[in-house]
Amino acid sequence: MNHFTEPQRFDSIDTQQIMHQARCQKDEPNIWFGEQRMLLLQLSSLANFRKEQILTLGLERAKGFFMRLGYNLGQRDAELVRNQFIDASPEELFRAGLELQTLKGSVRVEEILLETNIEKSHFFAQLEMHDSYEAEMQISELGLKTGPCCWALMGHISSLASALLGQEIIFKEKECRGCNHSACLFEGRPAKEWEDYASYRKYFNSTPIIEELYELQDQLSVLRDKITESDTLGNFLGQSEGFKTVCNLAKKASSGKVSVLLLGETGVGKELVAKGIHENSQRNDKPFVAVNCAAIPPELIESELFGVEKGAYTGATQSRAGRFERASKGTIFLDEVIELTPRAQATLLRVLQEEELERVGDSRTRKVDVRVIAATNESLLKAVDEGRFRADLYYRLNVYPINIPPLRERREDIPLLVSHFLKKYESFYNIKTLGLSELAMKTVLNYTWPGNVRELENIIERGLILAENGVTIDAQHLFPSFKLDKNSQVISSLGSLNNDQAPTNDVENHNLKESWLNEAITQVGSMEKIEESILKYAIEKAESNVSEAARMLGMSRPTFSYRLKKLNIEV
Numbered sequence: 236m237n238h239f240t241e242p243q244r245f246d247s248i249d250t251q252q253i254m255h256q257a258r259c260q261k262d263e264p265n266i267w268f269g270e271q272r273m274l275l276l277q278l279s280s281l282a283n284f285r286k287e288q289i290l291t292l293g294l295e296r297a298k299g300f301f302m303r304l305g306y307n308l309g310q311r312d313a314e315l316v317r318n319q320f321i322d323a324s325p326e327e328l329f330r331a332g333l334e335l336q337t338l339k340g341s342v343r344v345e346e347i348l349l350e351t352n353i354e355k356s357h358f359f360a361q362l363e364m365h366d367s368y369e370a371e372m373q374i375s376e377l378g379l380k381t382g383p384c385c386w387a388l389m390g391h392i393s394s395l396a397s398a399l400l401g402q403e404i405i406f407k408e409k410e411c412r413g414c415n416h417s418a419c420l421f422e423g424r425p426a427k428e429w430e431d432y433a434s435y436r437k438y439f440n441s442t443p444i445i446e447e448l449y450e451l452q453d454q455l456s457v458l459r460d461k462i463t464e465s466d467t468l469g470n471f472l473g474q475s476e477g478f479k480t481v482c483n484l485a486k487k488a489s490s491g492k493v494s495v496l497l498l499g500e501t502g503v504g505k506e507l508v509a510k511g512i513h514e515n516s517q518r519n520d521k522p523f524v525a526v527n528c529a530a531i532p533p534e535l536i537e538s539e540l541f542g543v544e545k546g547a548y549t550g551a552t553q554s555r556a557g558r559f560e561r562a563s564k565g566t567i568f569l570d571e572v573i574e575l576t577p578r579a580q581a582t583l584l585r586v587l588q589e590e591e592l593e594r595v596g597d598s599r600t601r602k603v604d605v606r607v608i609a610a611t612n613e614s615l616l617k618a619v620d621e622g623r624f625r626a627d628l629y630y631r632l633n634v635y636p637i638n639i640p641p642l643r644e645r646r647e648d649i650p651l652l653v654s655h656f657l658k659k660y661e662s663f664y665n666i667k668t669l670g671l672s673e674l675a676m677k678t679v680l681n682y683t684w685p686g687n688v689r690e691l692e693n694i695i696e697r698g699l700i701l702a703e704n705g706v707t708i709d710a711q712h713l714f715p716s717f718k719l720d721k722n723s724q725v726i727s728s729l730g731s732l733n734n735d736q737a738p739t740n741d742v743e744n745h746n747l748k749e750s751w752l753n754e755a756i757t758q759v760g761s762m763e764k765i766e767e768s769i770l771k772y773a774i775e776k777a778e779s780n781v782s783e784a785a786r787m788l789g790m791s792r793p794t795f796s797y798r799l800k801k802l803n804i805e806v
């Protein structure tokens with residue numbers, strides 16, 4: 236085969252006759268070819284259209300689309316030449332059809348080989364195509380690598396040959412200018428001689444995408460229903476039995492207005508459950524207001540929750556609605572409700588019983604319709620015993636308690652949570668990792684998680700930042716302060732650090748303690764200064780949550796507050 240010979244001319248019929256079929260009249264806007272109206276359009280626009288087809292429908296669908304377009308064009312061209320050269324042989328007609336391609340500007344065809352024997356149903360052709368318009372489009376599609384790309388030409392020549400030679404013929408593109416070959420090479424055979432005939436033929440059948448979309452939509456809504464029926468509650472995630480129990484209780488509470496009391500350690504996801512209850516309720520289009528009672532100074536808690544009238548106290552320069560009024564018709568979430576002052580407890584009780592309140596310094600009674608969800612990580616009953624919490628309010632709040640288990644009691648949920656937080660922070664920090672290493676996952680699964688889900692989230696976020704883009708997050712990224720021995724399990728199944736991990740023995744322990752004390756005395760100085768540093772450190776670690784900081788140091792909140800005041804530390 237010589238790719239560089241001049242294209243052969245068909246001498247048996249006067250192809251120039253075809254040219255005479257094209258008419259473009261001065262007074263008429265239409266272009267005609269024989270009896271068919273034609274259209275002259277810009278190739279670059281067609282290239283844009285083709286690119287959009289590939290990007291929106293996918294390669295296979297776009298390919299089928301253009302092959303069918305070509306197939307249809309080939310049938311029309313077969314009709315044109317048949318009408319023009321009534322006495323010509325099928326072979327001559329086919330050649331005339333190829334010439335027509337050149338005249339229409341789509342491609343210049345060079346015949347390498349053409350064998351036909353209609354009686355024996357034999358057909359074999361090799362055609363070299365120069366200046367294919369489709370190859371040119373592919374090259375201008377920049378970066379879209381689609382393999383041999385002269386789809387419409389393939390369809391066109393296949394249908395031209397099939398229509399003129401009386402049997403189904405399929406052409407395939409063996410080499411393509413669009414893939415950096417010097418020209419496009421087409422090979423044609425009777426359809427049944429191609430082994431992959433069946434899969435190839437599917438391109439010629441249009442399968443309406445709309446039906447596929449409707450079907451997918453149906454599947455999606457079935458799956459969605461399944462998800463809603465099953466155990467999910469907003470962003471509170473899991474699959475363990477403990478998780479499912481919480482979901483069921485929360486969903487049952489959603490339908491009514493019952494006050495809910497969420498119990499559980501710090502960081503178990505009480506606010507997520509509260510939000511889930513709100514979102515599942517009929518109040519979901521109204522506000523959800525979350526208040527951490529421990530984060531508001533006791534002297535301000537009443538005005539913050541129930542509002543204040545101008546002049547009620549020094550500094551109350553204008554009237555202001557409280558959080559309850561702002562949550563009107565919605566839900567209020569009172570976290571660490573145990574921190575409410577006695578007066579605030581009394582007002583809350585009245586809101587729950589009478590659905591009304593008065594702003595601080597106001598005599599006007601206002602109606603409020605708010606669902607109350609309270610939460611605590613301390614025993615309210617104990618607080619009642621100690622006289623810190625009103626018994627009547629406790630009973631009012633405890634109508635519908637939901638106990639949220641700590642993370643160590645629902646370890647099955649850890650992998651799910653890990654992948655959720657990874658996804659969240661990967662997109663937040665625009666980092667893509669390969670997930671957790673096996674050792675890291677083992678460590679995460681065995682750790683006790685005193686800070687529960689919140690701690691897990693923080694550790695995943697930190698690990699992601701420490702790991703580089705595209706790498707696996709290993710245990711050292713998650714727990715940088717741990718001395719990790721890659722050959723052994725880092726944390727025992729009970730969640731404690733193994734003895735041969737972390738500070739490795741008593742001597743080291745002792746040294747560590749001594750150096751720490753030494754540093755405290757030499758660097759910080761007086762007892763008062765040391766205390767101040769410790770209190771501040773606890774506040775920082777508890778993210779300004781005073782109750783939490785007090786707990787860390789084994790103190791009651793009043794004791795802790797007293798020490799803060801004594802040392803003039805502001806939170």
Ligand SMILES: [Zn+2]
Nearest residue numbers: 385411412419
């Ligand atoms: Zn090509």
